[in-house]
Structures are given as C-alpha cells and as structure tokens.
Amino acid sequence: MVGVVSKPDTRGKLEILSADAQYDLACACSCSKDEHRQRGGDGKWIYPVTLPNGGKSILFKTLISNVCTNDCRYCPLREDMDVRRCSLRPEETAKIFLDYYRQRKVFGLFLSSGVLGSADATMDRLNAVARLLRKKYGFRGYIHLKIIPGASDAAIEEAVSLASTVSLNIETPGEANLAKLSEKKKYIQDIIEPIKLISSLTTRGMKYEKVKQTTQFIVGAAGESDTEIVKYMFGLYDRLRMHRVYFSAYQKGLGDESIAGEQVPLERPADVFVREHRLYQVDFLLRKYGFAESDIVFEDNGNLSLTVDPKEAWALRHPEFFPVDVNRAAKFSLLRVPGLGPVTVRRILERRKQTCLRRIEDVGKVGARLIRAGKYVAF
Numbered sequence: 396m397v398g399v400v401s402k403p404d405t406r407g408k409l410e411i412l413s414a415d416a417q418y419d420l421a422c423a424c425s426c427s428k429d430e431h432r433q434r435g436g437d438g439k440w441i442y443p444v445t446l447p448n449g450g451k452s453i454l455f456k457t458l459i460s461n462v463c464t465n466d467c468r469y470c471p472l473r474e475d476m477d478v479r480r481c482s483l484r485p486e487e488t489a490k491i492f493l494d495y496y497r498q499r500k501v502f503g504l505f506l507s508s509g510v511l512g513s514a515d516a517t518m519d520r521l522n523a524v525a526r527l528l529r530k531k532y533g534f535r536g537y538i539h540l541k542i543i544p545g546a547s548d549a550a551i552e553e554a555v556s557l558a559s560t561v562s563l564n565i566e567t568p569g570e571a572n573l574a575k576l577s578e579k580k581k582y583i584q585d586i587i588e589p590i591k592l593i594s595s596l597t598t599r600g601m602k603y604e605k606v607k608q609t610t611q612f613i614v615g616a617a618g619e620s621d622t623e624i625v626k627y628m629f630g631l632y633d634r635l636r637m638h639r640v641y642f643s644a645y646q647k648g649l650g651d652e653s654i655a656g657e658q659v660p661l662e663r664p665a666d667v668f669v670r671e672h673r674l675y676q677v678d679f680l681l682r683k684y685g686f687a688e689s690d691i692v693f694e695d696n697g698n699l700s701l702t703v704d705p706k707e708a709w710a711l712r713h714p715e716f717f718p719v720d721v722n723r724a725a726k727f728s729l730l731r732v733p734g735l736g737p738v739t740v741r742r743i744l745e746r747r748k749q750t751c752l753r754r755i756e757d758v759g760k761v762g763a764r765l766i767r768a769g770k771y772v773a774f
C-alpha cells in the first residue's frame with residue numbers, strides 16, 4: 396500500500412478526496428473557466444455542472460481513493476508524493492451520496508479514483524458503488540464513472556452497463572507526449588483501446604447507446620501544441636463519437652517541477668489558461684458552428700492565437716467570405732461571422748422572415764459582440 400492510509404471519518408475523508416477530485420473536469424462541468432472551478436457551500440463534493448443534455452445540475456463529486464500507484468508527473472497524487480491518503484468503502488460512498496440525494500442537495504454522482512493497486516481492483520470499487528446504487532438502492536439518476544487506464548474489457552463493460560456517462564482521460568495528444576508524463580501508462584493499450592471499446596459499446600443501435608463518453612486533455616504539461624490537441628480532438632468527435640472533450644490547464648506547482656526542465660518548457664501560467672479557453676472555443680466551433688479541422692488557424696508556433704479568438708482568426712484569414720448579407724445569407728454563413736452566436740443567428744433568421752433588417756440595431760441590443768459583428772456584415 397502506498398503512502399499513509401489514515402482513518403478519518405467519512406466526512407473527513409470526503410474533505411480530502413473531493414478536494415483531490417477538483418482537477419478532473421471530464422464530468423460535463425461547465426466550460427466556463429470560472430464556473431467549472433466553483434464549489435458548493437456545503438462541501439467540496441457539491442459541484443454545479445452543465446449536464447450533457449444542456450440542463451444545469453449539481454453533482455456529488457469525489458475520488459473513492461487518492462492512493463495511487465501511478466506516476467503521472469502532472470499529478471499531485473502520484474505514487475511518490477507525500478500527501479495524506481485515504482479511501483472510501485463502496486457502501487460508505489453509496490450511503491453518503493444517498494443522504495445528500497434524498498435531501499435534494501445533489502442530483503447525481505461523479506466518481507473517480509487513484510489507482511488502488513491495479514486498474515481492475517480500482518474499477519471493481521468504482522463499479523461496486525454504482526452496483527449498490529442501481530441494484531440495492533434502486534437509484535435511477537445520473538452516475539458518471541471514471542474508467543481507469545488499463546482496465547480490462549470486462550470491467551469497462553460493467554461500468555458502461557451501470558453509468559450514465561463514463562470518461563477515460565486521454566491526457567495528451569499521442570504516445571510520444573504521454574511518454575514525457577508517465578512511464579507506466581501505455582497510450583494505445585491503456586487509453587486509446589479502452590476509449591475505442593467504450594465507443595463501440597455505446598454506438599447507436601448498441602445496448603448502451605444512451606451512455607455518453609467524455610474525455611479530458613491536460614493542456615501545457617507535455618510541451619504539446621494546440622495543433623496536436625485539435626487534431627486528436629477532431630478524431631475523437633469524428634471517428635469515436637466522443638460526446639464531449641474537456642481541457643484542463645496544467646497548473647505549475649501541482650505536478651513534478653522537473654516537467655519544467657529543458658525538455659518541456661512551461662508557458663507563463665496566464666497563457667496556459669488562455670490556451671485552455673481557446674481550445675474550448677475551438678471545441679464549440681467544431682460542435683456547434685460547422686467548422687472543420689482545416690478551418691482552424693494556428694500561429695507559427697503551432698498554437699492558437701492568444702490574442703484573437705479562433706472564429707475571428709478564421710475570418711481574418713478569409714476576407715473573400717465577407718461581408719455577409721444579413722438578409723440573404725444562409726445560416727451556415729451567419730454562424731461564421733465573429734460576434735454572432737447560434738442564439739443571435741436564430742433571431743436574425745426569425746426577424747428577417749417578417750421584415751428587412753436595415754442596420755445592426757435591428758439584430759439586437761448593440762454590445763461589444765454586435766459591434767464586432769458589424770465589421771463583417773452588410774445590410
């Protein structure tokens with residue numbers, strides 16, 4: 396067993412384990428930078444989120460254990476770190492969650508864990524909580540289970556059969572980048588193959604088609620570029636039907652400082668948060684605005700611009716596309732205008748059925764976004 400396994404009470408363990416769960420964002424958390432790091436007032440395990448169907452909810456979010464035999468260099472819980480270790484038992488976890496659920500303080504559960512000995516031993520604990528909730532206590536609500544890298548097909552299939560959403564963090568784009576972060580995790584075998592298996596189990600027409608799969612990239616830990624992340628993100632959506640991809644800026648001081656050595660020059664902390672934000676903007680362009688991978692504009696260093704958002708970067712690269720005629724353009728073209736989002740475009744399409752739009756004020760209340768849009772449209 397790794398570290399000191401102390402014996403605080405359940406609430407004491409939750410204090411420790413829910414605080415350690417905060418860096419995992421692959422849980423349908425909001426993509427707003429400020430919102431997805433919020434915590435509820437009752438305890439760090441109460442967590443406001445945006446659900447996959449768009450609704451808002453509150454999750455009970457914790458690790459089941461912060462003991463870990465892995466060596467991920469960006470992670471404060473890796474084996475050689477001196478942190479207070481503890482674990483929740485499955486029955487204990489199910490009961491404390493149900494206490495909160497019955498008081499209507501939370502509506503679902505997000506459960507993750509460090510690696511307790513082996514991937515399958517850990518999956519067995521995670522699955523045991525979901526099994527208890529579903530089969531013993533008849534809970535039909537939202538359960539998000541983390542899939543541990545290297546878990547067996549059988550353990551993964553059981554998790555998929557019990558959960559509403561499962562996630563296995565891809566962490567970084569490609570084998571070479573992962574090798575900089577961990578000597579134990581095998582990119583293809585432990586991460587990519589399981590993600591593919593989940594995709595095949597949850598594809599349309601299959602028994603578990605309603606189960607969603609999400610994943611997360613750590614941004615800035617491996618010296619990877621945004622070009623690489625976007626390429627992998629596109630493949631995850633396009634070929635593996637990933638429901639959502641999340642991004643978490645690597646935070647200096649949490650992980651192994653030697654990551655900051657010559658091999659992987661770290662960025663200024665503020666820049667990595669801007670990178671995270673830009674990647675979320677690209678994610679929206681791919682999922683909601685009909686952008687293709689080839690539409691994304693990168694700087695010479697392979698990253699997205701820190702100063703211009705990705706939609707405007709595309710617009711500046713394609714002056715031949717503008718100005719867009721507000722009264723005649725197709726929805727696709729309107730969505731390409733910087734400053735126009737799906738809600739405003741829907742309003743334009745509605746209003747122009749009734750009247751001819753003559754100026755930017757006819758589109759809506761003129762704020763910074765519409766002023767920006769005004770530079771790219773004609774009436």
Ligand code: SF4
Nearest residue numbers: 463465467470473509
């Ligand atoms: S598997 Fe890696 S990221 Fe997860 S808790 Fe262990 S060291 Fe941290």
